[in-house]
Amino acid sequence: MPNSFGEMLLNWAKNLSTETYQRSLFLLLFIWFRRNKWVFENAWDSDEALLLRHSRLVADFGEYTEKIYGGTSPPSEPVGRPVWTPPPHGSVKVNVDVAISEDGWVGLGAIARDDRGRVLFSAVSRSRARWEPLVAECKAALFGIKKATEKNLGNIILEVNSLMLVSKLKKGSFSLAAVRGGPN
Structure with a gap:
């Protein structure tokens, strides 16, 4: 059982190609942005608009990483604190x-x-x-x-x-x- 969202993503990504993993992460990011737009601006983007922006960003990201870094690399260990830690007893x-x-x-x-x-x-x-x-x-x-x-x-x-x-x-x-x- 993963201890953090990052570990869960890495476990999930083990059987995915790097391209599929990155496309999935971008899609999650766009879904989160759409959720925030709904919560904070009471505006909802259509599925078509979301997918079109997603496709453009994935293509731009691919071109950029190829040009600057010579390609993309597979997912690695997450950084930062991996798990919420409980407070001391009674706190x-x-x-x-x-x-x-x-x-x-x-x-x-x-x-x-x-x-x-x-x-x-x-x-x-x-x-x-x-x-x-x-x-x-x-x-x-x-x-x-x-x-x-x-x-x-x-x-x-x-x-x-x-x-x-x-x-x-x-x-x-x-x-x-x-x-x-x-x-x-």
């Missing part, structure tokens, strides 16, 4: 993330799990805003903490994917209070 881990669209929408997401991996809550929020990425990450952190507090959860461990935010908070050179204003 709650709140993971937060943010999505920023070019047309002024910001999506915030939070999910809390206990030490056994059980989901305690999940929440999303969408706002019309033009925040810098660091401010948006802070808003997501505050959003997650606020939701956890509303659920009377204690011993919270906050997990964000902004290295800059983590670094500033650890150094004490930044306060979440600085971004409290606004819709969240």
Whole structure:
């Protein structure tokens, strides 16, 4: 049983040609973009438009990699942290993330799990805003903490994917209070 989405993709790709694997990944990417367009812009691209853009991108990617790198290589091991790790016994881990669209929408997401991996809550929020990425990450952190507090959860461990935010908070050179204003 794979421990991460990356491992699952690699297991799945073992029996695929490099070309089929890359085409499949591009298709997944376009499906994800279409989903985000629906969620954040309430717009839906037709299947035909999605497949046409997919075909163009795959062709362009193939030409580019051939020209620059002399071709493509088979899939390799995923990078980054492979697995979500549970918090210590008696703690709650709140993971937060943010999505920023070019047309002024910001999506915030939070999910809390206990030490056994059980989901305690999940929440999303969408706002019309033009925040810098660091401010948006802070808003997501505050959003997650606020939701956890509303659920009377204690011993919270906050997990964000902004290295800059983590670094500033650890150094004490930044306060979440600085971004409290606004819709969240």
